[in-house]
Amino acid sequence: MRNQGHSWEETRDRISEEITTGRLAPDARLPSEPELCLLYGTRRHSLRKALAALVSEGKLRVEHGRGTFVERAPLxxxxxxxxxxxxxxxxxxxxxxxxxxxxxxxxxxxxxxxxxxxxxxxxxxxxxxxxxxxxxxxxxxxxxxxxxxxxxxxxxxxxxxxxxxxxxxxxxxxxxxxxxxxxxxxxxxxxxxxxxxxxxxxxxxxxxxxxxxxxxxxxxxxxxxxxxxxxxxxxxxxxxxxxxxxxxxxx
Structure with a gap:
């Protein structure tokens, strides 16, 4: 059976944890979708759902034409x-x-x-x-x-x-x-x-x-x-x- 990769929830939580711990710094630009899929062991549709959830939570922002960045959500x-x-x-x-x-x-x-x-x-x-x-x-x-x-x-x-x-x-x-x-x-x-x-x-x-x-x-x-x-x-x-x-x- 083909490996479906990590769920979008697992991917969201892993990225969220890296933002919280500072491994992904404010204003850091995320790698490309193929790189992220390899990095987090997930499929593209799961990755996109995870990223969309993090955008809605205020942890990521999308700048059209530039990419996805870690938000500077003020504490x-x-x-x-x-x-x-x-x-x-x-x-x-x-x-x-x-x-x-x-x-x-x-x-x-x-x-x-x-x-x-x-x-x-x-x-x-x-x-x-x-x-x-x-x-x-x-x-x-x-x-x-x-x-x-x-x-x-x-x-x-x-x-x-x-x-x-x-x-x-x-x-x-x-x-x-x-x-x-x-x-x-x-x-x-x-x-x-x-x-x-x-x-x-x-x-x-x-x-x-x-x-x-x-x-x-x-x-x-x-x-x-x-x-x-x-x-x-x-x-x-x-x-x-x-x-x-x-x-x-x-x-």
């Missing part, structure tokens, strides 16, 4: 401090920040959400799901929760204003701080991997956070899943943010 250094802001984090590193709303709804607060916001369980909260991008590459997806009593028309204001900071300001909250941050890792679900352009089962960073006004009263709780190979977190130490790593499975 985002996301600074978490007392005044953490998504757009400012990206803009300070020369990255274009953007986002999209995936869903909005009013739901009863779970015990975990209620505890974070300092409200009673089953109290109504606004829940919003979003996806964030850096230079059009997806880096995070998540949910944010706000008390409907304190922010009665938040969805409408969120659609009118360009950021949650401006929304808070419209309610008279001129400044706010990160009260608590919880970080842990787990494997990406199939849907998370698809939305973040990751392989199913790849590791993601989960970040749960509570923001509070200057009186220390919680104003927002969110949980975001970040593409682990595209971001690192730096925690400032000259502010009162509390970093924890415990998990709470109540949803």
């Amino acid at each position: 985002l250094n996301y600074v978490i401090g007392s005044r953490t802001r998504f757009h400012e984090n990206l803009m300070s590193q020369g990255l274009t920040a953007s986002g999209e709303t995936l869903a909005e709804m009013t739901i009863p607060a779970s015990k975990r959400v209620a505890s974070a916001l300092g409200i009673e369980p089953e109290a109504k909260v606004f829940a919003r799901s979003w996806r964030g991008f850096a230079n059009d590459l997806p880096i995070s997806i998540g949910w944010a929760y706000h008390d409907t009593t304190r922010f009665p028309d938040l969805p409408e204001r969120r659609r009118e204003l360009s950021s949650i900071t401006k929304v808070y300001h419209s309610y008279g909250i001129t400044d706010y701080r990160r009260l608590r941050t919880t970080v842990f890792t787990r494997l990406a679900s199939e849907s998370e991997a698809s939305m973040l352009m990751l392989r199913a089962g790849q590791s993601v960073l989960v970040v749960q956070k509570v923001d509070a006004d200057l009186d220390g009263r919680p104003i927002g709780f969110s949980e975001a899943v970040w593409a682990g190979d595209r971001v690192q977190f730096t925690f400032e130490t000259d502010q009162p943010t509390v970093l924890t790593t415990e998990r709470d499975n109540d949803v």
Whole structure:
């Protein structure tokens, strides 16, 4: 029986590993397709599928007329401090920040959400799901929760204003701080991997956070899943943010 060579998944993973370890350096041009087929022991159709997957993941780029190159996908250094802001984090590193709303709804607060916001369980909260991008590459997806009593028309204001900071300001909250941050890792679900352009089962960073006004009263709780190979977190130490790593499975 004729040898079919390695599968496209195996080929993708081998090339991906060489990019991650630095054997294939940023901006390096890949050899020709026949050379790659020999190098990775695969057939041309499998190679092309592997390369297409790596392009969609942001690890390779195709320059027409020149070839395929290792992408300089920037490793985002996301600074978490007392005044953490998504757009400012990206803009300070020369990255274009953007986002999209995936869903909005009013739901009863779970015990975990209620505890974070300092409200009673089953109290109504606004829940919003979003996806964030850096230079059009997806880096995070998540949910944010706000008390409907304190922010009665938040969805409408969120659609009118360009950021949650401006929304808070419209309610008279001129400044706010990160009260608590919880970080842990787990494997990406199939849907998370698809939305973040990751392989199913790849590791993601989960970040749960509570923001509070200057009186220390919680104003927002969110949980975001970040593409682990595209971001690192730096925690400032000259502010009162509390970093924890415990998990709470109540949803």
